[in-house]
Amino acid sequence: MNTAQSLPLLQNALTVGAILFSLGLVGILTRRNLIVMFLAAEMMLQGISVSLVAWSRYHGDWGGHVLVIFVLTVAACEAAVALVFVLQAFSRTGRLDAAAWQSLREANVARTVDHELPSIDTVPPRFPTLAPAGVLPPADENEPLQREHV
Amino acid sequence: MTPLPFAPLSSGPLLAGAVLATVASLWLLLPNGRDTASIRWLGSLLGLAALAAFIAAGRRLGGLGEEAVFLIVSLVAVISAAATIVSRSPVYAAIWFALSLAGVAGVLLVLGAQFLGVATIVVYAGAILVMFLFVLMLAQPAGLAPYDRVSNEPFLSALAGAVLLGVLSLSIGRLSAGPATCCEPPSRTTASPSTATPSATTGEPAPAAGDTASGPAAGMTATAVDPLAENHVARLGGELFGRHxxxxxxxxxxxxxxxxxxxxxxxxxxxxxxxxxxxxxxxxxxxxxx
CATH class of the missing domain: 1.20.5 (Single alpha-helices involved in coiled-coils or other helix-helix interfaces)
Incomplete structure (x- = not known):
């Protein structure tokens, strides 16, 4: 039987899908930024897609491919609606923190308190900068108007 | 065809070590308010060890080229995915996620899903991710927010994810090529004529032509040569707009x-x-x- 030849490929691809799904699960459980949580959810969808395509390849069937196309569609819809909610949440609380909405928790659940919140910007991020456009350089009278060598 | 030399639990200790290394690595790498360079280095090394264990536990593919390509794209996907969930800045997380999408698209291409590989790049990295970045630019406060540098229960989350990963890997490792009659592909009757026609006319894929043209009984065979590869996009479109x-x-x-x-x-x-x-x-x- 010839299917045994593609069994290693199936198993490796399923392992990659499982790793992606698990990483997405860890991300959505543990991160507090709403946008990073959505990125983690999309990563779980990627793991599912890899697994579906691997099974589709293994069985020589189109079902996995078609299902992944619908997963893409639903992911696009989900991202659009969810990002609108994220923007609304940000405009109400000023933060992208999931813990800013912990007043929605159950009554018998203890509230999340950040005991040791790190101080603001211990290491300031360095982003690449561009030269500002449309700003005149400071005038210098001693500067020659033309370069001596062209 | 000889059955695969297959011991179900032979890679058990390797997988257990990989899971433990994954727990420790994620726990060290997740934002926890006490990031020092040494902790990050230790976490990265443990993550690389976990990856090496997973690679060692994985099955060897047939050809060296296919194996190398699969290894590279899956490593890109997995490492970028890990960097997505551990990076402090959400902008960097989104960019790592784009790289992870590129890796996933490569995996899909290796698996023979040409349309889906390109569609992942176009739809995800081109549209959804740009939307994420727009929202980040609209909503991100200046500098790194404090909630980006702490996590909810990083150890328990890493443990849960790694246990799930271990269980999944064990059950994946126990997969075996079952009897051919258990899983008849439903689209075999629709796929076989269209497979046979171009290979009979062009005659280009010589090993596949004999198998697929030999009748509908050979539907499960010829997986070394992908049965979905010929006229891939056209047949996928036909399937999508026909049955679905x-x-x-x-x-x-x-x-x-x-x-x-x-x-x-x-x-x-x-x-x-x-x-x-x-x-x-x-x-x-x-x-x-x-």
């Missing part, structure tokens, strides 16, 4: 509803914010912020 036409229409309706819903939520939310921000909502927001 109603689902395509439903997906179109879903897209329309999501579009209208997003616009409605934005406009009503802005109206509500402009209306009564003084009494209830800002009080709730303040108590939630505290």
């Amino acid at each position: 036409l109603v689902a395509v229409e439903a997906a179109g309706v879903l897209l329309l509803v999501a579009l209208i819903g997003a616009i409605a939520v934005v406009s009503r939310g802005e109206a509500a914010l402009a209306g009564d921000t003084t009494t209830t909502r800002s009080a709730a927001g303040r108590s939630a912020t505290r």
Whole structure:
């Protein structure tokens, strides 16, 4: 039987899908930024897609491919609606923190308190900068108007 | 065809070590308010050890080229995915996620899904990710927020994810090529004529032509040469708009509803914010912020 030849490929691809799904699960459980949580959810969808395509390849069937196309569609819809909610949440609380909405928790659940919140910007991020456009350089009278060598 | 030399639990200790290394690595690497360079180095080394264990536990593919390509793209996907969930800055997380999408597209291409590989790049990295970045630019406060540098229960989350990963890997490792009659591909009757026709006319894929043209009974064979590879996009389109036409229409309706819903939520939310921000909502927001 010839299917045994593609069994290693199936198993490796399923392992990659499982790793992606698990990483997405860890991300959505543990991160507090709403946008990073959505990125983690999309990563779980990627793991599912890899697994579906691997099974589709293994069985020589189109079902996995078609299902992944619908997963893409639903992911696009989900991202659009969810990002609108994220923007609304940000405009109400000023933060992208999931813990800013912990007043929605159950009554018998203890509230999340950040005991040791790190101080603001211990290491300031360095982003690449561009030269500002449309700003005149400071005038210098001693500067020659033309370069001596062209 | 000889059955695969297959011992179900032979890679058990390797997988256990990989899971433990994954737990430790994720726990060290997740944002926890005490990032020092040494902790990050240790976490990265443990993560690389976990990856090496997973690679060693993986099955060897047939050809060296295919194996190398699969290894490279899956490593790109997995390492970028890990960097996505451990990076402090959400902008960098989104960019790592784009790289992870590139790796996933490579995996899909190796698996023979040409359309889906390109569609992943176009739809995810081209549209969804740019939307994420737009929202980040709209909503990101200046600098790194403090909630980006702490995590909810990083150890328990890493443990849960790694246990799930271990269970999945064990059950994946126990997969075996079952009897051929258990899983008849449903589209075999529709796929076989269209497979046979181009290979008979062109004669280009010589090993596949004999198998696929030999009749519908050979539907399960020729997986070394992908049966879905010939006229891939055209046949995928035929399948999509043939058997799944109603689902395509439903997906179109879903897209329309999501579009209208997003616009409605934005406009009503802005109206509500402009209306009564003084009494209830800002009080709730303040108590939630505290």
